[in-house]
Amino acid sequence: MKFKADEIASVIQKEIEDFRGQIQTAEVGRVIEVGDGIARCTGLSTVMSGEMLEFPNGTRGFAFNLEENSVGVVILGDYLKIAEGDEVRSTGKLLSVPVGEALLGRMVDPLGNPLDGKGPVITSESRPVEWLAAGVAERQPVKEPLQTGIKAIDAMTPVGRGQRELIIGDRKTGKTAIAIDTILNQKDTGVICVYVACGQRASSIAGVVEVLREKGALDYTIIVAATSADPAPLQYIGPYAGAAMAEYFMYQGKHTLIVYDDLSKQAVAYRQLSLLMRRPPGREAFPGDVFYCHSRLLERAVKLNKELGGGSMTALPIIETLEGEVSAYIPTNVISITDGQIYLEPDLFWKGIRPAINVGVSVSRVGGNAQTKAMKKIAGSLRLDLAAFRELEAFAQLGTELDKDTQSQLDRGYRMVELLKQRQFGPLHVADQVVTIYAGTKGYFDKVPVAKVSETEKELHEFIRTEHADMRDKLVKEAALTDEIEGMLKKALEAFVTRLASKA
């Protein structure tokens, strides 16, 4: 189709004729000093804290410090083009980002500008980046499960919709992998995911995007990226921008999942801003309100009440520790804000126990109410059993003679540990998880050599799916281990064990 030049010309002409320019009024100030991503301005006498400001070249910023004689402005973009004496205009608006369906499947920067080369994000709606979290009356308790698809988590540290579960661990322990697996597992569940990359390497963000695209998870995911090359202000507002994008869906009654990867880098960016603004440094040179910086962000993860549509926002913040130091400032802060943590350990990781979750230290404070009945029934004693196993294991290493009971307990423990291992990008449906854990705890794997456990587990799932699909369907539908289903499951497992024995 070609444009008709006359037609276009007349449309444009009409547009120009109808145009009535209005007098623009704006509050202005002038830049007195600029550098390192911040500017100090005079004037702007009625500017609000957090208000969006505009520099002459179109760069935006927001008022961060309101001082007696000047305003400290954080510049969101290229500050090298701003000079002393430049005029700064207030916009009367709080910093906001575009939101809506158009963002699904897109990668944007914290201001909502596309980074993926797929053209402009066309949406008429926007939402302030900073938004007050829902109050007490607007919430309801967390009670629906959010399946991560990871056996060790869904069984022992379950996550509910509207919960904030911290993923904490040293570098290279698989923190992001857990978050990505959780996003992958939300396929066909209607949960909308937001992945906020904050201070990450651009290459690892590209890797995450590639995995999501490959597995078809990009259709329900928004990626907000502030790489480590982006200025500190963008890294600082990234998580809030992501939260605003998720909130849009949450207030429509939808379920959302947001991953903040990672908040320790955001805290560092905030520290940089605060120190440049000459706010007084506190512990580890972080400003005094770094706790509030994280608490107001994570408080936005809620399960809304029925009147507000019952939507939810589940947050998975990630914190990187140094040498397992969880008592550093930022880790302790975020641990105290969240509803539990998944603690990953390098030792376990290198032993081959992946996901490298330390079961003893990991907790979920509210997730128990959100577990499916089936999972709750079988996983109840799992954590304690594993703890007992660890103790025995340490004891057994002393080389003492063991009685038969102890030996069998140890053997089952080894197999349980093996069963809880899971490869990356392979989330399991909760019904399959129930089958695995039931089989493990009831001793159906006791005869299988430890090295062959994971292989046998795969065969078991195949066996159940092909030959006992009715039982699995029932388990999926009812999500509870009724006597009837348990009977069917037992029968199926016995059949599987006899088949294994006959093969051997």
Add this chain to the structure above:
Amino acid sequence: MSDSRPTSRPDSVLEDPGTLAVATMYAQSYLSAAAENGVAAPEEELNSLVDDVLVKFPEFEQLLMSDSLGRDDKLAIVDRVIAPRVSGFFVNFLKVLIRHGRIAMLPLVQNVVAKLQEEAAGKKRIRVKSARALSDSSRSQIVAHLKSTFGFEPVLQETVDASLLGGVILQVGDTVYDSSLRSRLKQLNGRLVEKAFNEIQSGRDRFSHPEGD
């Protein structure tokens, strides 16, 4: 006034707001002390010192402002040179400035005093930016309009900026009223681009399925 004086500071470089705050404090004190002591027209001596003495004898200004001379020496100079020729009240003010090491602020204080007096008289400085120099009729029109809208006597500070193309920009305090042709064209441009975006979107919507792909 010192505005016409060549300064080492270009216009784009702004006064430190902290210095301005200090100068405002001195200016206010000077005016209120003058009122208490019944000094009429306190700005006269101040303006005269800056315009008739310091501007004409830059060596004297350097001597007074520089740090190479001690405070006592500066006080002695003031006693010898200035004291016999002006009122005791003004000499006192100069000595206070010297004792506090703030004598270099004198031109700034002079500016602020002028501004404060204008404000006290119900006048307000208003920056007017126009594409061409204002004619007398348009100037009086602007003044009359501002007077009826804001209720104070406007003092226009005019600048000419050809890049506005047409129209004027008024700045009252920190608020800017922009009706220049340049910004109107910018608005029109934004409107047309937005319209094009909407056209593209509606074109897309026509081919997409509401229930999803």
